Amino acid sequence: MGKKVLMQGNEACVMGAIAAGMRFFAGYPITPSTEIAEISAQELPKVGGRFLQMEDEISGAAAAIGASVAGVKAMTATSGPGFSLKQEHIGYAAEAEIPVVVVDVQRVGPSTGLPTSPAQGDLMQARWGTHGDHPAIVISPATVKETYLEAVRCFNLAEKYRTPVIFLMDEMVGHLREGIEIPEADELEVIDRTVNKNLTDEQAYAIPEGKYAPEMAPFGEGMHYNISGLFHDETGFPRGTAQSYEKFMNRLLDKVEKNRADIEKWEEKFLDDAEIAVVSFGGAARSAEEAVIEARKQGIKAGLFRPITVWPFPEKALEELAKKVKRFLVVENNAGQMVIEVKAHAGNVPVDFLGRFNGSVVDPDEVLAKLKEEA
Amino acid sequence: MASELINNTMRLRNLPHIWCPGCGNGILMRDVAQAITNLGLDRDKVVIVSGIGCSSRAAGYMNYNTLHTTHGRAIAFATGIKMAKPELTVIVITGDGDSSAIGGNHLIHAARRNIDLTVVVFNNNIYGMTGGQFSPTTPTGSFATTAPYGSIDRTFDLPTLAMGAGATYAARGSAYHVPQTTKLIQDGIAHKGFALIDCMAVCPTYYGRKNKKGDAVKMMTWQKDNVVLKAKADTMTPEELEGKAVIGCFRNEPNVPEYTAEYTKLIERLKKA
Amino acid sequence: MRNREEIRLVGSGGQGVILASVILAEAAILAGKNAAQSQSYGPEARGGACMAQAVISNGDLGFPKVRVPSFLMALTEQSLEKYGKNLPEDTIILVDSSLEIPDWLAARKYYQAPILQAAIEQVGKAQTANIVSVAVVNKILDLVPPEVLKEAVAARIPKGTEAANFKALEVGMNLL
Known part of the structure; x- marks a missing residue:
């Protein structure tokens, strides 16, 4: 453990994410999550990462997913109203099987509510907010130290299962400053997505025996495959049958259901x-x-x-x-x-x-x- | 037998495409493939991003790194890809509704940043996939399923919109004018900065039928007879241009700082500090 | 210090009570104690009564927010009225000397220090009042050694403002 420092929850979220390998952030300012964007803007270029302030919440999620497609660990962050706006892309990332971390520092609502006081009213939205059936991994920290450590786990789970992970913070923890001993790099387990370089273009979404997530290479590394929000078979295209789509959906849901022991905490x-x-x-x-x-x-x-x-x-x-x-x-x-x-x-x-x-x-x-x- | 170009650039297994007979999108997709080929780009480094709509099905047919995204947001996804890996050539294929209605905000902001994306709009002046509703480029007075008495909406001129937002390359092509449009797309891809090429498609199924424009051949003939190249248009009077459409490059400013390059400089600067 | 201090600093937006609470918590961490800091957010933080708090403990921190303040500092009458009333007898109250003392406060023990005035007249910068105040609070509560407080101040102030802020610390330490 490193030296003990006073750190804000939102800052711990960014520092944990960077320790997990985050090198891309895209988002839009909204209280009480704004410090996550501000600190990302400050810290990412120092480690060769990139920060984008987008024109709205929707594009913040889209750009983060785009960066992940290119193989870079990516995050977006928001609060309340912005979380509603990001929902479509949480579903897109789940369907297209793209790792991304979406932070929601909850505030009281609905709508503008009482800006920007604490609440935890997005628990169900975090599970059911996007349309259609989909797997959901949602992690909620209670302390600043836990925020740091669980931010790392968010990325690990996102990469391992190639799925969006929602980091459900709340204003109380996001704006709280507490003492935290920053872990050394070798004290943290960091998981990167598994990439199989031997796949043909038509095997982009082929799932190895006993696994739940595809292993295609990021864009730009020699494979030429298609990613889509459409139901797809192992080729990445929608040319299957009702049975194959059912198999696809069950596999998506099983990413979480069959791996509860690994994900639950x-x-x-x-x-x-x-x-x-x-x-x-x-x-x-x-x-x-x-x-x-x-x-x-x-x-x-x-x-x-x-x-x-x-x-x-x-x-x-x-x-x-x-x-x-x-x-x-x-x-x-x-x-x-x-x-x-x-x-x-x-x-x-x-x-x-x-x-x-x-x-x-x-x-x-x-x-x-x-x-x-x-x- | 597919041509050599099609063999080299398309996913043959996914062809024939789903577009209606006479649709202009197939020609425009081929123009994009020809432009990439003419530039000799490494296929591994070319990314095609599309949104939702007729135009956006193109990504699935083209044999590159392809990302078929959500309605209106293709440019935002593309921005993330280009920012994360600036060495990739990122081309967005989108439609008039996708790029300028639901996605209008992303279009203007990408233009403002001057990020090195090439946005090719297959502009058929209608929402085709949902069955013929008017779009921001449907001419005022035209008929659509949601404009049963004629549209009262004023229109966007996409190159003008993009230039107003700061695009450093803006052009218009048309389905009929294949070599000219291919060259305009090619120059847009080669341009280091934001490029928009508004391509006049034809939609005989919805726009054409609703507005008594005749069949596909008639609509293409209209383009042949009424589209004027910009060089020629520059010599014509407003009266002579009445009822005509102009294609060509309206702006090409190569020396404006490009967004991802500027960010790379920022990273380098911090490294030295 | 006592085993656990629940410190509340109140004033008007712009007086820097949030930074003051951050510095106190940071100093406690540097001194090997446990600490947490938080504040009230929202429109009320822009001009109206602004509240910041620090919980400092020699042992485990436990609940990170102030439940019953063991210490209150008020820099304005409005904030004193809002946060000062009905506090237990053993809560230490410090008010700026510029405040008119209400009857309820006059009826109990309290500290008074010319924090705002000292920042203007002795330091020469009104915006250093919060740094003057952390020195006063530290003296009353005996939280950390002065050099640790100085280290915490140095860590949290903008570069280039060290001279004025260290002067403010010195002024604060001699105010009571």
């Missing part, structure tokens, strides 16, 4: 003997954890279950937990989104909900009061 605290499990993520989990610690001091057997990969939701882990605890309390800065998923996997265990979506972060005292009520 969550944190458990004080759950060994817990009677109440608090489920929370991102910035809200900071309040939840504080409340759990205080509840423990007061003799309440509370624990914390915190999804870090929020999509795919760690449902098996939650189902296991449901066998041990008497209640769940879901704490989020929205009107009730993760609670839907918890209820779907909690079996007969009662699920309570505490949400804030008025522009302020849910307060540890509120969580504690709720825990006392339930204990």
Whole structure:
């Protein structure tokens, strides 16, 4: 570990991304994500990377995907309204199987909302925002240090599965400054996309046995293949049948479904003997954890279950937990989104909900009061 | 038997193309392939990006690095590719609706940056893929499925639009004038900076039929008889040019700083510091 | 310092309380403590009452935001009114000497320092008031050694402004 420094969440996102090999950023200014663009503009050219301020949110996503097609690890970042605008291209990247990292530093909404106060109301949009069925990998950090490390994992998963990965931050973490020891390069696992140089042009989207992602070379390296938002077979063209399209769609979805063990990540605290499990993520989990610690001091057997990969939701882990605890309390800065998923996997265990979506972060005292009520 | 050009530049397995009989797009696609071939470009380094619409199917037929993107955003994707790997030659094939309606913002901003892209518009004055709605280049008064009483919309002149936004190369070609249009595209690709070539296509199926322009032959004959080369047009009076279309190069400014080259300089500058 | 300080700095937009809170948190990190910094964003940060905070802990940081301030510094009457009322007795309150002292504050213990005036008259630059203030806060709370505070200031100010800002630190250290 390097020297400990005070760093903002948005800055940690960029520095983690660069450590993961990001060499291209395209985006459009929007609070509370703007520092991600600003710091990218400052840092990328120093490492031979390139920054583009685009004319709008849509083109920011498009240019990032274009850069990735050319073989350069790329990211775009936005907040609330901009995340809505980027949705079409998240679907495009999923369909065309192009790695890209899309950061959404959530703010309270809908529409302009209360600029630019914290919220976590984009959890479901991050999963279901683009049209049509598609795989989704969404990661949500709770601390500045985790923001750095998970930014690296976003790129690793994007490259490994050749799919867009959404880094679902929130204003509380994005604008928070905390001490962080910057990891040395050799302390980080960095994954690059697998490229098979022996493929013919017609095998661009051929999938090796046991794998889920194609291995074609980037543009400019000797292959001449077609990338399209159309359903495609292994040639990259839409000349298959209903059966082949079904096979294609199932493979896309299986990228995530069959690799849950590799993609899922969550944190458990004080759950060994817990009677109440608090489920929370991102910035809200900071309040939840504080409340759990205080509840423990007061003799309440509370624990914390915190999804870090929020999509795919760690449902098996939650189902296991449901066998041990008497209640769940879901704490989020929205009107009730993760609670839907918890209820779907909690079996007969009662699920309570505490949400804030008025522009302020849910307060540890509120969580504690709720825990006392339930204990 | 396909010609040598087609053999060398097209994905034969994907041919014949899906365009309607008499459509101008096939001729224009061939012009692009001929222009690339004339320049002797390394096929590995040529990228064709397209959006959505009739024009944008061209990418799938052309045997290069091809990216068929979303509606209106081809230029934005192309900007990312060119910026990430400036050594690639990036050509955008787009339509009038794709480039100037839904994608108009990207067109003007790419022109403003003077990024080294070549945008070839297959301009058929109509939305063909969706069945004949008017586009920003449909002449005022024309009929379309969404202009059943005649369009009251004023039009974009694409080279003028691009020049207004800062394009350093702007030209117009036509489906009928193959050698001239090929040369205009070729010069646009060779140009180090943003280039737009507005190519007059013909759409007998929708634009032609809706507006009683006759069949494909008649529409091509119109181009033969009414298109004037710019050199000639420069000697004509406005009255003489009434009802004519002018093709040729309207602007070619080679010495304007190109965006990706400027960024490369910035990287070099920081390296020294 | 006490084991955990939850510091809130309030004033009007442009007075630099955000930078002041960043410097305090940075100094704490440099001194081997844990720290977090945040601020209120939004239109209220442009001219109205502006709030920045730093949480500093000798142990684990835990919740990174201020729950109950252990310390409040107010540079304007408006921000004092908004953030100062109803604080516990053991919250240390510091106000700029230019503020009219409301009855509720007069009824309790508080510190007063001519931060804004000192920046203008002793440093010669009104915009160094925030640096004057971090020295005052550091003195009251005994957060970090003065040389560490100076290092934190150096890390966060624009190049070329060192002379004025270091002078501001010196002035601040001698204000109380």
